Amino acid sequence: MAEIVIKAEDISFSYESDHPADQIPVLNHLNLEIEKGSFVAVLGHNGSGKSTMAKLFNLILTPTSGNLYLFGKKFDEETVTEDEFFALRQRIGMVFQNPDNQLVATIVEEDVAFGPENLGVPPAEIRERVDAALEIVGMKEFARHSPHQLSGGQKQRIAIAGIIALRPDIIIFDESTAMLDPRGRSDVLATIEKLNREFGTTILHITHYMEEAIRADRVIVIDSGSILLDGTPAEVFSNVRTLKSVGLDVPQVTELLLEIREDGFNLPKNVLSYEEGARAIADYLNQKKGRSSR
Amino acid sequence: MLKDITLGQYFPGNSLLHKLDPRMKLLLAICYIVLIFLAKSAPAYALILLFTVLIVAVSGVSFGVVLRSLKPLFFVLIFTTLINVFWSNGTTVLWTWGPFAITREGLIRAVTMAIRIVLLMASTSVILMYTTSPISLTDGIERLLSPLAKIGVPVHTFAMMMTMALRFIPTLLEETQKIINAQKARGADFDSGNLIDKAKALIPILIPLLISQFRRAEELATAMECRCYRGGGGRTRMTVLRFALRDFFAALAVAALLAGIILLNLYFPALL
Incomplete structure (x- = not known):
């Protein structure tokens, strides 16, 4: 079994408030393990606690109770030194929703260099990392451009390059595709998949697009601060009723097949794509024809 | 425009x-x-x-x-x-x-x-x-x-502020235009009346702009923290x-x- 890079043990979190009575827990006794090299999609409607969870893993927030293990070591806010803290943060990158609010420099390559510069990497190596990162996201020819000349999807890829240049083991995407047009979304998603497949980066992709979640190895559904469903995309999306009850959509084809199934036809529950759906129906009809002609 | x-x-x-x-x-x-x-x-x-x-x-x-x-x-x-x-x-x-x-x-x-x-x-x-x-x-x-940094002048902070101001001017202008359009769509009138009327008409632009800039600043600060920013100490630069x-x-x-x-x-x- 692969190494566990993030382990949440009975984690609860609530935002501080002046009135203890209105402290509603955002995360509620959450337990989770993320394996090294996996591509995990996190689904949940607004306010389910999915972004808060990401911020805990990235050490922006600290849990109110429970234990967080990063790379096999328990994270303890009291004893961690500043250098250890930044070393952990460097290993867990995070890309946010609005690309504009992540870029700090007026020139693309200067922005990508920002992270390594903060780490105190020698200049020649920064150059190398920046070129490599821009190559991975396919934005090399825009190195000398200014961010405001780029489209949303391109800016988001620059933001990803800025994280790649830190050489993290895990990258958390916090609804990084939500503000983009379809073209930008598919470019960003292709970049995410490339990072996972080719470079073995562990990916935690927070989204509310079903089509994106389907492409992950594992899907986690979060509702009211705890995990509702956890499994492969096919397993998770076969729970159409549960997903609908927490305000999430399921792929249309999965839902269609489920409805037909409920009318007494024996069709599979875990169909995700249109091709699979069409094949399942065709198989069913052929089978039936074979049986009736016999 | x-x-x-x-x-x-x-x-x-x-x-x-x-x-x-x-x-x-x-x-x-x-x-x-x-x-x-x-x-x-x-x-x-x-x-x-x-x-x-x-x-x-x-x-x-x-x-x-x-x-x-x-x-x-x-x-x-x-x-x-x-x-x-x-x-x-x-x-x-x-x-x-x-x-x-x-x-x-x-x-x-x-x-x-x-x-x-x-x-x-x-x-x-x-x-x-x-x-x-x-x-x-x-x-x-x-x-x-940079020699002034030795006597406690926050040179890096000023330079960072200048760079970010330059970076966000176009973004800010774009956003201002969006707010102007949104307010116009709701019937706001920016062009008629005397000088005082015109100045008053700017309030529905400035307040949303200010609020959104505060939100942006917070998000940007988080994103910078995520990229291991901790001030000027120990930083290197790509271009020497x-x-x-x-x-x-x-x-x-x-x-x-x-x-x-x-x-x-x-x-x-x-x-x-």
């Missing part, structure tokens, strides 16, 4: 002036300003004028652009000229009318002042604005001032500035100009 505002006045290019180290350019621009005020005699002014024309020619920026950059100076020029003409104390009175008197000294002072302002504006804008990108300018300022041979030649040229002006001031009578 707001999007068309250009950031700074940088003209990308490959001239000698573009390639100079920004630190050297900053230092030379300061020297140049001093030089302009050192000139006393007519030939000294002529030499500076010649040198300025040379700088413009080397930079590859067209003379038309430089002349156009002087346009906002028009009123300043007229104002200082008038003040110098009418309020200078001189002995050789040329013309009087009531309390006003035009003297020879006043006239000369007005003309030399105007020439100084024009030279000052033309040279510094060519050296620092047209041929230096805003980012290398801030970079140059940060590195020139190094003085090249051309920087020393540029310094030499300005030093020669300084020597020339001092000599011309000695051999020719001062205008005043």
